[in-house]
Amino acid sequence: MIELSGIRKAFNQGQHNEYWALNGIDLAIEANKVTALRGPSGSGKTTLLTLVGCLARPTEGRVRLKREDISGLPERFLTEIRRRTFGFIFQQFNLIKGLTALENIILPAYPTGQPRRELLERAETLLANLKLGHRRDAKVEWLSGGEQQRVAICRALINDPEAVIADEPTANLDTHLAKEFMAILEALAGEGRTILLTSHDPLVVESAVVDRVVDMRDGVIVDCG
Amino acid sequence: MKQWIEKQRYLIDFTLASLARRKTRNLGLLGVYILLVFVLASVALYTHALRIEAGKVLAASPEVILQRLVAGRHDLIPPGYIDRVGRIRGVQKKEGRLWGYYYDAVVKANYTFMVPNAGGVEKGEIVVGPALERSRGLAAGNGISFRSYSGKLHTFIVADVLPQASELVSADLVLMHEEDFRAFFDYPSGHFTDIALTVANPLEVRNVALKLSAALPDSRPILRDEVLRTYASIFDWREGIVLALLSAAILAFGILAWEKASGLSADEKREIGILKAIGWETGDIIKMKFWEGLLISLTAFLVGFVAAYLHVFYYAATLFEPVLKGWSVLYPRFQLTPHIDGLQVATLFFFTVFPYAAAVLVPIWKAAITDPDAVMRG
Ligand SMILES: Nc1ncnc2c1ncn2[C@@H]1O[C@H](COP(=O)(O)OP(=O)(O)OP(=O)(O)O)[C@@H](O)[C@H]1O
Numbered sequence A: 001m002i003e004l005s006g007i008r009k010a011f012n013q014g015q016h017n018e019y020w021a022l023n024g025i026d027l028a029i030e031a032n033k034v035t036a037l038r039g040p041s042g043s044g045k046t047t048l049l050t051l052v053g054c055l056a057r058p059t060e061g062r063v064r065l066k067r068e069d070i071s072g073l074p075e076r077f078l079t080e081i082r083r084r085t086f087g088f089i090f091q092q093f094n095l096i097k098g099l100t101a102l103e104n105i106i107l108p109a110y111p112t113g114q115p116r117r118e119l120l121e122r123a124e125t126l127l128a129n130l131k132l133g134h135r136r137d138a139k140v141e142w143l144s145g146g147e148q149q150r151v152a153i154c155r156a157l158i159n160d161p162e163a164v165i166a167d168e169p170t171a172n173l174d175t176h177l178a179k180e181f182m183a184i185l186e187a188l189a190g191e192g193r194t195i196l197l198t199s200h201d202p203l204v205v206e207s208a209v210v211d212r213v214v215d216m217r218d219g220v221i222v223d224c225g
Numbered sequence B: 001m002k003q004w005i006e007k008q009r010y011l012i013d014f015t016l017a018s019l020a021r022r023k024t025r026n027l028g029l030l031g032v033y034i035l036l037v038f039v040l041a042s043v044a045l046y047t048h049a050l051r052i053e054a055g056k057v058l059a060a061s062p063e064v065i066l067q068r069l070v071a072g073r074h075d076l077i078p079p080g081y082i083d084r085v086g087r088i089r090g091v092q093k094k095e096g097r098l099w100g101y102y103y104d105a106v107v108k109a110n111y112t113f114m115v116p117n118a119g120g121v122e123k124g125e126i127v128v129g130p131a132l133e134r135s136r137g138l139a140a141g142n143g144i145s146f147r148s149y150s151g152k153l154h155t156f157i158v159a160d161v162l163p164q165a166s167e168l169v170s171a172d173l174v175l176m177h178e179e180d181f182r183a184f185f186d187y188p189s190g191h192f193t194d195i196a197l198t199v200a201n202p203l204e205v206r207n208v209a210l211k212l213s214a215a216l217p218d219s220r221p222i223l224r225d226e227v228l229r230t231y232a233s234i235f236d237w238r239e240g241i242v243l244a245l246l247s248a249a250i251l252a253f254g255i256l257a258w259e260k261a262s263g264l265s266a267d268e269k270r271e272i273g274i275l276k277a278i279g280w281e282t283g284d285i286i287k288m289k290f291w292e293g294l295l296i297s298l299t300a301f302l303v304g305f306v307a308a309y310l311h312v313f314y315y316a317a318t319l320f321e322p323v324l325k326g327w328s329v330l331y332p333r334f335q336l337t338p339h340i341d342g343l344q345v346a347t348l349f350f351f352t353v354f355p356y357a358a359a360v361l362v363p364i365w366k367a368a369i370t371d372p373d374a375v376m377r378g
């Protein structure tokens, strides 16, 4: 589904603190599979996720989505691709404080201008699937870590994306909650979504749900699974 | 189209929610903003209304007033003096006027007693201005007594109350019959207070004045245009002072707005990053902030302007009294006739709403065009 070729990414290019976080990545991520990126801290996993998810552009190299080169597209188109194709689950959840769970979930759909009633219906279904229906009107800052993550997952799914991108999804969860997350992941994979995640957590990378583990170090891939 | 409307509704909803979330800060800003609009609008409304009033006062007054001077001071016009004015080209009408001031110790106010040249007030009756109607609780048909300067009590029946059209013109006016006037003030018969000359052609006013000075060396002609100019310069000067005082406030507001705008809080930056990451376009975020700026500045403008309107026209600009006292060269105290000038409102709107909206948008633009990948790093 996504092909990366010759990807390099520099931060602060041309300045004294120039740093190459990715140094020549070639990788094909298959559709309908769960792919995990593994590697020590600073190896460039998150940076790679931002490139795949169209949150940032590579300094060199090409990103192809369904055979179409998207690395050179202007920002507007990238945003639209991002909204339609990817759902994000961030490590810090990144919910907007002061809004309720339901309001947070429907935020990614605002730019589409769909009728509010439809959005709310969809959000309620998602919440119910994750057994969080009773918390839908709670302000997100009052939710527990596990509940916040489930809200974040619902938000990632509101636009019904083909791919879900998750950065260290279990880093803020205890073992019990991590297992629950893996169950959710399995369900998502079962729906035929492409999943790309990063993790140090053996519970994740050694799980049967993960189809492929890619090992990274110092901005290059050392083992592509 | 329906989608577009729905989308704007979402943006406004979100804007309102985020305004509510930062209540204290936004309320503080709104308060200062309202205050600024209020003060600016008060000054603008007040000066404008005064100019209009002054214009009305003078429109009703004759082009030239001739006073007689004795030892450099205003004195009565003796009998026969009017005839000595003789025939001057351009003067359509000349008539002696009778008027004087009366201090009413009961309500501690000055009234202007006057005999209307057109007549129309019967002996023993008076017609009063709205200020008297208020302060002495008068209505048509009531009787009222004034103690004259000689100590005698004179009683009149109120025949009518003058309309509210322009308070400055008529507020403290008491119109009476000539004989009553002369009896009340012990005014020697045949004498007048001054002479009013009507000149149809404005270009001839100056000539007429010169001829008058030549024919009657002990007289002083007062030209309406000159009075008008004096008033105008007094108003401009006062307005200038007030605006100079205000400039400090305007500057402070500018700094505040700029600070708020350029100093996007870490929270707001984070939110913008999140919104972009989950699929909001740069344009959506800018539109949202635009709605925010518009809502705040429109609210401030409306509230501030309405408050200023009430302040100036219903509370007689009470808060300004210390600074604006000098404006009462016209009358010690009066109620202005409500008047709004479209261009003035537009100017005020432009100078208060526009800069704020712009100040809010500029930094948002900067924040909104940065890559959203920072949200991945907490
Ligand atoms: N905005 C930035 N400016 C400069 N350097 C950056 C920036 N973002 C990331 N880096 C650097 O790029 C390198 C790769 O970072 P990245 O976040 O991709 O690592 P990671 O594999 O996700 O690490 P972790 O497991 O700790 O999350 C790191 O050395 C980091 O310091």
Ligand SMILES: [Mg+2]
Binding pocket: A045, A046, A047, A167, A198
């Ligand atoms: Mg990382």
